[in-house]
Amino acid sequence: MTTMNPSPAQSAKIPYTTSDFATSPFVAFYEVTRACDLVCKHCRACAQPVSHPHELTNSQSRMLIDQFASFPKPPTLIFTGGDPMKRPDIFDLIWHATTAGLTTAMTPSATPLVTLEAIKRLKDAGISRLAVSLDGADAATHDVFRGVHGSFDRTMEILSNAASVGLTTQINTTITRRNFHQINDIADLIATKKIVLWSVFFLVPVGRGLAEQRIRPHQYEDVFEMLWNQGLKQEYAIKTTEAHHYRRYSLQRLGIEPENNGFDFASHGAQLANRPIKDRIQRAPLGVNDGKGCMFVSHTGAVYPSGFMPISAGKFPRQSIVDVYQQSEIFKALRDPNQLQGKCGQCEYRSICGGSRARAFCVTRNPLAAEPDCVYIPAALRTESVC
Numbered sequence: 001m002t003t004m005n006p007s008p009a010q011s012a013k014i015p016y017t018t019s020d021f022a023t024s025p026f027v028a029f030y031e032v033t034r035a036c037d038l039v040c041k042h043c044r045a046c047a048q049p050v051s052h053p054h055e056l057t058n059s060q061s062r063m064l065i066d067q068f069a070s071f072p073k074p075p076t077l078i079f080t081g082g083d084p085m086k087r088p089d090i091f092d093l094i095w096h097a098t099t100a101g102l103t104t105a106m107t108p109s110a111t112p113l114v115t116l117e118a119i120k121r122l123k124d125a126g127i128s129r130l131a132v133s134l135d136g137a138d139a140a141t142h143d144v145f146r147g148v149h150g151s152f153d154r155t156m157e158i159l160s161n162a163a164s165v166g167l168t169t170q171i172n173t174t175i176t177r178r179n180f181h182q183i184n185d186i187a188d189l190i191a192t193k194k195i196v197l198w199s200v201f202f203l204v205p206v207g208r209g210l211a212e213q214r215i216r217p218h219q220y221e222d223v224f225e226m227l228w229n230q231g232l233k234q235e236y237a238i239k240t241t242e243a244h245h246y247r248r249y250s251l252q253r254l255g256i257e258p259e260n261n262g263f264d265f266a267s268h269g270a271q272l273a274n275r276p277i278k279d280r281i282q283r284a285p286l287g288v289n290d291g292k293g294c295m296f297v298s299h300t301g302a303v304y305p306s307g308f309m310p311i312s313a314g315k316f317p318r319q320s321i322v323d324v325y326q327q328s329e330i331f332k333a334l335r336d337p338n339q340l341q342g343k344c345g346q347c348e349y350r351s352i353c354g355g356s357r358a359r360a361f362c363v364t365r366n367p368l369a370a371e372p373d374c375v376y377i378p379a380a381l382r383t384e385s386v387c
């Protein structure tokens with residue numbers, strides 16, 4: 001690792017808006033490895049104990065990071081896995097991204113690899129935020145999810161250690177039928193941990209998530225109500241992942257019509273009623289979706305619209321990831337709300353919501369099909385009642 005200072009570009013970034021969707025992702029995920037010591041029930045990646053032999057090398061990874069930095073508006077880069085801590089060169093890769101001007105975050109697995117010393121090294125390398133998973137309000141629920149006894153306690157320790165060195169944290173929670181009744185308890189528990197963001201993920205049936213049961217469509221509305229109320233109460237911000245219809249729910253709660261020209265959608269995050277995040281990672285503008293302001297590069301260089309949507313649109317290093325994001329047919333189709341089908345295609349919220357493209361694909365094999373888990377009936381499809 002060199003000893004250069006981070007690029008000034010990092011602190012002088014021009015805010016990303018919806019007009020950037022066509023040319024730059026707002027957020028990019030790099031799956032640095034599929035190696036992981038946990039066996040989580042819903043793992044997207046079906047992670048394994050050892051790395052794949054064709055995992056991108058250090059020099060290939062550096063080249064990839066340089067391509068992320070070359071987008072017209074460089075994205076926030078999330079190092080994910082597997083467990084990124086299983087890569088011995090992870091600190092070097094973070095530093096390389098930092099010096100290239102990228103804002104970075106990481107999603108380590110809660111294992112003994114995440115020591116206080118390792119957290120200090122991550123911070124020194126330039127990481128802006130650590131995201132750790134918590135899938136239950138108690139050890140019994142969480143540890144069954146993660147497949148390892150002691151994972152809950154380890155997660156709490158990581159949060160404390162990160163806070164002790166001044167590194168900001170977020171919690172990622174996957175909602176399933178096993179834990180959705182614990183939402184309020186989880187919200188109150190993490191309020192004690194000085195986090196800046198709670199990212200609430202709704203299951204997409206991919207990878208090991210195939211075996212896990214996702215909640216029923218009407219239960220999303222119940223969960224949305226709980227999240228909305230928690231958003232009014234908690235200090236930290238709340239966002240949903242792969243539940244884009246929470247944007248529709250939020251606008252309905254605020255009484256804002258989707259066609260309201262006086263409302264500046266571009267400058268608002270998906271969680272409209274929430275507080276700003278207290279670190280340097282910008283809040284996403286409304287409308288980010290799989291392939292639309294979002295991209296994912298796998299451990300072997302496959303380029304996907306997101307980690308939950310395994311449609312390969314290209315292959316790094318054979319192809320430039322900038323070209324794939326801007327030019328591939330699937331990315332372009334996903335960014336066009338007028339190509340959506342079913343009720344999402346006729347919905348007045350399609351530009352800012354559009355439904356989870358990943359869930360639509362994984363359930364129907366059609367990436368443009370209607371979101372399977374939204375109960376909303378678009379205005380254009382409502383029949384007038386006859387007295």
Ligand code: SF4
Pocket residue numbers: 244245248343344345347348349350353354355356370371374375376377378
């Ligand atoms: S019908 Fe589709 S676009 Fe409309 S709110 Fe539901 S998921 Fe979103």
